[in-house]
Amino acid sequence: MRSELVHPAVAVAGVSKVFNRGSANQVDALVDVDLVVAPGEFVSLIGPSGCGKSTLLRLIAHLIEPSSGNVLVNGKSASQARLDQEYGMAFQQAGLFDWRSVAKNVELPLELKGWDKKRRAARAREMLELVKLGDFVDHRPWQLSGGMQQRVAIARALAAHPPLLLMDEPFGALDEMTREHMQAELLRICDETRTSVVFVTHSIPEAVYLSDRVVVMSPRPGRITDVVDVDLGRDRDDDTREDDAFYRKIIEVREALRNGGHDTTVDHETVDPDAVGHPLLGVDDR
């Protein structure tokens, strides 16, 4: 099958990231981070604002360069992986283009890859059916609800069938009901497409529900303090959320967050490299 399968989806080794090095407002966003994501694995990054989880995601995406250390995606350097579109990305804001139809939005990464029109249209339809928006191909993004827009964004991120999906709080702006529904959908989609996921979130239940492993991070300096294995099996549904094992994992992650962040006061002076503007520590489960 795919030869990439022998490579980890993501291999981060000894990575540090310093912003504004040498200046008065130097920020050690990440210090000496190691992380390996196996093919098909779902890994969440959780931690309070400023712990560098979004920075780590952007390093994997090669949207920023590490100050030191090494990032491999699917066995390639991060820069090569970006050029080859080895990953798809989804943000908190769906970021769909108003001037394109829903289908054309999904086609965007394929256009950039130089696919011909027919192949693009077929793939866009396939992806939109995957996210259950097959009837909205010709709609405009602004005619859809927030949850539907986010589903289009996921379809777009997966359009080129990348082996890896990078998501930065993609459901953060959705209401609780929609959010749970989207989480279930995401798991289904990832299972169907066998995509590995690195998922940044503020929500403990979300991290536990979705992940095979939850990576707990803490700020100042940003680092990984704990990794919680979530052995709830792969078949998860609404009943999982009411399961005792689910609650135990939530408590485990919560404990890990509390132990990791010895300094639990919110320091407003500190520049937040994530810039997510979340005023509270990331232990809320809205």
Add this chain to the structure above:
Amino acid sequence: MTRRRLRTFALALVGLLAVAVLWEFYKLVGPQRGGEIFGWGILPRANDNVMPHVWDMFARYTEPDRRGSETRIWQTVLGGGWFTFRLAFLGFAIGAVVGVGLAVLMARFRVVERGLLPYLVVSQTVPLIALAPLVVSWGGRVQVGDFVWPRWLSASVLGAFLAFFPVAVGTLRGLKSSPPAALELMDSYAASWRSSLFKLRFPAAVPQIVPALRLAATASVVGVVVAEISTGLQGGIGRLVIEYARQATSDPAKVYTAVFGAALVGLGMAGIVALLDKLLMRGRPPTEPDIVMGATT
């Protein structure tokens, strides 16, 4: 939608009528020989030589443009308007292309923006009247193969000179207004600058380009009319205004026929931009473009 459009149209008509009524009202009550307020002579004279009746202005359209002529004034004004319209349209087109081109250059290279933008601003402070003879004389020297610079082209160039500026500034602002998340998305696809220009920056800039084009359209009409007057170019509405104004002592209503003609040219250009607006904004959300700025949030 059609009802709303009908209402807009009716309101515009009412506005025009209101101006006419106000004009005639002042003629009724205003001082015939002008008036002073606190010693300042600011009240215009209301007599027929300075303020002809509205119906006199329109009556002129059916009269011959000069004694013994077969052509009616409306024909002359319409012909002049069409002449000026074509020049203004060409000026608008040149201005839009140059403006967008400059904006792309400035958006691409910060050095160009820093070096060029101040000069663009300064360029607009040069009086057009001073520039007009220069452009004509430069044009007169241009000869490439069989191409000889026609006199009217100078007028278009001057129209373009006024038109390019709002387009350059508006487009530059628009090109820089893409949401950071959208730019990051294009980055994640390793999109080239060219692809992100055509697939993101340009489409995202459209809500700012359209109002810039609207400004450019009227600016190009002003440019061409002023150029016609200051270079003595025959055949356009600018020339008619001057010509008829000279006859104002004997026929004060006549000059207004040309003035309205000039307004008509401006309306025509505005109509073209309205069409462009419709075309470019197709399928966009029906909200204030300033709030949406391109990408859905």
